[in-house]
Amino acid sequence: MHIFYTPQIANGQCTLSEEESKHCIKVLRLVPGDKVLLIDGVGGYHTAEIADPNPKRCTLTITNTINNYEQRPYRIHIAIAPTKNIDRTEWFVEKAVEIGIDEITMLVSQHSERKNVNLDRIEKIIVSAMKQSVKAYKPVLNDITPFDKFVKTPRDGRKLIAHCIESEKHPLKAMVDDCNEYTVLIGPEGDFSPEEVALAAANGYSPIDLGPYRLRTETAALVACHTINLLKQ
Amino acid sequence: MHIFYTPQIANGQCTLSEEESKHCIKVLRLVPGDKVLLIDGVGGYHTAEIADPNPKRCTLTITNTINNYEQRPYRIHIAIAPTKNIDRTEWFVEKAVEIGIDEITMLVSQHSERKNVNLDRIEKIIVSAMKQSVKAYKPVLNDITPFDKFVKTPRDGRKLIAHCIESEKHPLKAMVDDCNEYTVLIGPEGDFSPEEVALAAANGYSPIDLGPYRLRTETAALVACHTINLLKQ
Known part of the structure; x- marks a missing residue:
């Protein structure tokens, strides 16, 4: 049908x-x-x-x-600095909707090469992926948001940041527990800046690693989304 | 550098x-x-x-x-029926190389809309993704192979098939254990046929499900690849 x-x-x-x-x-x-x-x-x-x-x-x-068709008992919010080549970010959105996501924010970070996104186009990709994978809940798509403003906004649950700067990090899979709300920050191609990483830490974000591989921005975002879904199922 | x-x-x-x-x-x-x-x-x-x-x-x-740079102690082989829109299969290849894969076979299945693939182009995508994510091992890319021939070929380790036909299935995450070799079959847009599913079962392939979501072919292949990597790390 x-x-x-x-x-x-x-x-x-x-x-x-x-x-x-x-x-x-x-x-x-x-x-x-x-x-x-x-x-x-x-x-x-x-x-x-x-x-x-x-x-x-x-x-x-x-x-x-x-009602409440295939409602998940947990919530995933990915805040991602959109990629220079927007196709890669659009691909992430499509795949994340298929796998399961609740909220997406496009971030502007210090090293962002892209500071604007056509949100109408992203909305269409969301609806198309919802129809394709039969998702009755529509993920929230937020307006593009400066990094500082995003991390200073109070949020419940586990707050996580993926970055490549050498520091002590926890594997994401060790951070998925009985908490039912996850916010994950994913940086641009040039990574978050040390100041941004420090600001995130000061606002309660824990640094995570996504495994022993070097991942592109959009792959990192999808790996984070899938890891949380897999471990919460 | x-x-x-x-x-x-x-x-x-x-x-x-x-x-x-x-x-x-x-x-x-x-x-x-x-x-x-x-x-x-x-x-x-x-x-x-x-x-x-x-x-x-x-x-x-x-x-x-x-030598043996970032060698993984396990092996993943994904055999996928390439998608009608080849971009989607190419995307899977790029992402699987980033996340970690050892062997890829392009399958021709009864419901395949695509029966040929430009393997030179796929090779280039593999090398490009290897360089981008610094992988010293090059995944094996096999020639396009008929489904029957593939499943009748003897293989070691866990042999798994993802399909959408109603039957008793195991979640993939429950099938990842101390075994270090995994072969996963991923069907085309129209799914494997009942005859193919039966032939796979007769040749030792266990049916798996990839979670409670409906996934496109290329998403299913990537989810399988990432699930095994995540649980074996």
């Missing part, structure tokens, strides 16, 4: 966005009565039937709902 | 390939006496100096050698 994303569900009815409506009616040529799957981004997994096949605002009637 | 790959080392000397020579002399403009790093693909990690700056066959003198 085809799957659509819509946050707009009320009273057993929903309306697809203009883009999803066009895809549903013009491309897939679905007609009234056809059954589809819907994810709403807040944990709802629905079956529905086409009611009004309007190619700009297609409406559907919900026939069944499962 | 710049890093080059060359399998041609003998008597404390080596010659770079035409492509590496051009990059070394014409692009980087290195001159006699300049120091570089070399990886030889069989575990050797060398420091060397430019001897003859020939832009087609640059020769170098080895000044120091570390």
Whole structure:
């Protein structure tokens, strides 16, 4: 069955966005009565039937709902300095949504070569990966944030920073325990600066290593995301 | 320091390939006496100096050698049905080399939409990722192989198959133990066929699941590779 994303569900009815409506009616040529799957981004997994096949605002009637669909009992937030080549960051986003992530922040760090990101494009990648891997919860995507502001913001749970500067670090796998909230900072190609590492430490971030290999920014972010998921499952 | 790959080392000397020579002399403009790093693909990690700056066959003198550089005490072989969009398979190869892999086979399975792969291009991606992540061992890349032939070939260690057909499966993480050799089969977008799953079982392959998420082919392959590395470290 085809799957659509819509946050707009009320009273057993929903309306697809203009883009999803066009895809549903013009491309897939679905007609009234056809059954589809819907994810709403807040944990709802629905079956529905086409009611009004309007190619700009297609409406559907919900026939069944499962709430809290595949809800994870833990939360992962990755804050990553986006890569110079944005494809690599976009790839990370797609894969992290498939594997399981709750919040993504794009960081601006001292050594960042990239200080801006097209967040609309990242949102589309998130929705596409949600549909592909049937995720009913939509990860939060935050606006691009300066490193200093990010680390000074109070957060619950385990706060971790991955960097390559020589220092005492804990393997990430040793830091995954019964805590259910993890925030991991991943630096740019040129790594975090010593001042940033010190600022993170002063704000309660523990340095971690991600194994005995040298990883690109986007690989490090995905390895962190997968390690926490694997060990919490 | 710049890093080059060359399998041609003998008597404390080596010659770079035409492509590496051009990059070394014409692009980087290195001159006699300049120091570089070399990886030889069989575990050797060398420091060397430019001897003859020939832009087609640059020769170098080895000044120091570390053998068995970062050798892993276990072995991972992923056999993957390449994806319709080859970029996705190439991405898997790059990331697997970064994280750690020993052998890759491209499989042709009943539901494969792609039955050929440009292996020269995959070789280049392997070497590029080796240099980027400083891996002294070059993973073996096998020619494209029919599924039946692959599973009937005798192999040591744990033989595992990831598929989506409903059946009793073991989580991969429960299958990683004191065994030091792992072969994992990853199917195409349309999954392995029931006949292939049965043939694999008859040849000693155990079905595994990779967690509670629906993963694309290339994501499944990377998750398998990272899970084994993480648990064996």
